[in-house]
Amino acid sequence: MGTTGNDQDRIRGDRGSAEKPSPRALVAGATGYIGGRLVPELLDAGYRVRCLARDPRRLRDQPWAGRVETVKADVTRPDTLPDAFADVDVLYYLVHALGTGADFEETDRRAALAVGRAAKAAGVRRIVYLGGLSPRQVPERLLSPHLRSRAEVGRILLASGVPTAQLRAAVIIGSGSASFEMLRYLTERLPVMVTPSWVNTRIQPIAVRDVLRCLVAAAGLPDDVSRSFDVGGPDVLTYRRMMDRYASVARLPRRIVLTVPVLTPGLSSLWVGLVTPVPSGIARPLVESLRHEVVCREHDIARYAPDPPQGLIGFDEAVRLALKRVRDADVATRWSSASLPGAPSDPLPSDPDWSGGSLYEDRREVPVDAGPEALWRVVEGIGGDNGWYSFPLAWSLRGLLDRLVGGVGLRRGRRDPHALRVGDSLDFWRVEEIEPGRLLRLRAEMRLPGRAWLELTVTPDGPSRATYRQRALFRPHGLAGHAYWWSVAPFHAIVFGGMARNIAHRARSYRGS
Incomplete structure (x- = not known):
């Protein structure tokens, strides 16, 4: 104003x-x-x-x-x-x-x-x-x-x-x-x-x-x-x-x-x-x-x-x-506008979409017939022994490939089976931000030709309904980064699409618990 x-x-x-x-x-x-x-x-x-x-x-x-x-x-x-x-x-x-x-x-x-x-x-x-x-x-x-x-x-x-x-x-x-x-x-x-x-x-x-x-x-x-x-x-x-x-x-x-x-x-x-x-x-x-x-x-x-x-x-x-x-x-x-820039080198909301370098995104959204508490329970419990709710073989293979090139793979698991906090390791991810009941943002620590994030969001739509939103983001580093994204893009519907559907399904199973 x-x-x-x-x-x-x-x-x-x-x-x-x-x-x-x-x-x-x-x-x-x-x-x-x-x-x-x-x-x-x-x-x-x-x-x-x-x-x-x-x-x-x-x-x-x-x-x-x-x-x-x-x-x-x-x-x-x-x-x-x-x-x-x-x-x-x-x-x-x-x-x-x-x-x-x-x-x-x-x-x-x-x-x-x-x-x-x-x-x-x-x-x-x-x-x-x-x-x-x-x-x-x-x-x-x-x-x-x-x-x-x-x-x-x-x-x-x-x-x-x-x-x-x-x-x-x-x-x-x-x-x-x-x-x-x-x-x-x-x-x-x-x-x-x-x-x-x-x-x-x-x-x-x-x-x-x-x-x-x-x-x-x-x-x-x-x-x-x-x-x-x-x-x-x-x-x-x-x-x-x-x-x-x-x-x-x-x-x-x-x-x-x-x-x-x-x-x-x-x-x-x-x-x-x-x-x-x-x-x-x-x-x-x-x-x-x-x-x-x-x-x-x-x-x-x-x-x-x-x-x-x-x-x-x-x-x-x-x-x-x-x-x-x-x-x-x-x-x-x-x-997004979640944070405010504070220096001339920082981005502004009015900057054109083509500025700031390349950013690839896979976005999913699923309405869930379950309360936001049940949905958040699934989101916060992701990874470790609970898995990633999507094509386990693909996640295991990605973890194995990461270990072969000197990465951490899936061997780290998680600190607590139910709760997360900023800084926690989560398989080959790191918790970068968490807003209980609303947002979990993970930063990839696997070996990649770029930087990657996975953002999971819960939006209440009433006492017994919610919307699950999921964003996989990748900022490529050089030509190898662009080639990597496009080489795995055909599998996103299986991996990320299946992940969103299965998280929603698991949340529905918690309705009566």
Whole structure:
């Protein structure tokens, strides 16, 4: 729930009091990758934040939703902007039409013109825009459509009459960033790849944390500063080298890259579309931009946003941060709203479905003619001597195979035949989370080319009915992980389907006990 009308009146009334209110920042693009991560940074810096969105409902599940004011407006419709821009000190313009169609340049142009005029009319003190880093030696008309549009938007805002800071970044490293996701999927899914010559283009990537730090600082620039700033990390790498370094951080074998001169940007984007889930409307403009060298020519932003004492985040550390959440946190953090993210590298509910790497899922749901207590009794008693309620030979064979490759197999059993607690071993699983009567989540400890979870949930439907839900989740590691999932997928109906049916059947047998 955002700020109410009474709250707004009170805030405006405070302007006449002795205590000066905190400045208000309007974030246009709060549903996007950068915007969703910038909002909590601004809140922590003491700003009152208003979020502009065409559909404010998309912000409801954000962890910071209750701390901001939301307004419904559309940057391509000038008549919707005056109320959104009222009493705004600094406007963050983080909107891009990339991925909306072939005419995205025209859409970006119209939106930038409307926003610049509305900001000027409303008396906005400063505009901060995150644009794209482009080579200065290449005329704007020869840039890729993506970089050309970013440059044009920056030029329009700088000419708006409102002091503007345009931060120009190349590839932003962070889970959820389209450029990073494309790099992730290409590297993880292809141990050997034939690539166009753009893999030898030099790029200066930047960690999302450093981008956010600069964006927050840009709001406080002196009023007479209106210009572009190049922002980049400490490393300048070719795209090929970025793939090599990613593979090293992700503990993948070194990738074999063969370059050929014949793949046009169009063919390259088709190739990327086949290998990655990044939508073609986004992948193609990004691929076309990779033909340009994007390296910072200055670091003037450091005058106003000094580098941290430990220095800018390097490429390898930025990748580690982007991957860390998946490795260290439980599965609910990334794939449900059970936990709230707390760092820029953490996922957000508004991140696109194709971000965050691959996650395979087998989902089952069975209505049960038994009370939730009876169903939970079966769920909590799973494993060990009670078995897994499904095709015992398959489970025994999987345990044997695990032992043959040095895993724990099924020999560990369970600590207690009836009760479980977090941290308990359960055959070749480990109890990662348990909510008595509702949820049991197990993390696989068998030898796998990836990470796996099994989640069992009980939902009451009345005193004598419940719904049993089961999710098997697998995050592959490299091509071997994808191959493993698809090799065992044909057996899921037998193993996991049978498991769900038999658990429901066993619960019914407890009804009279």
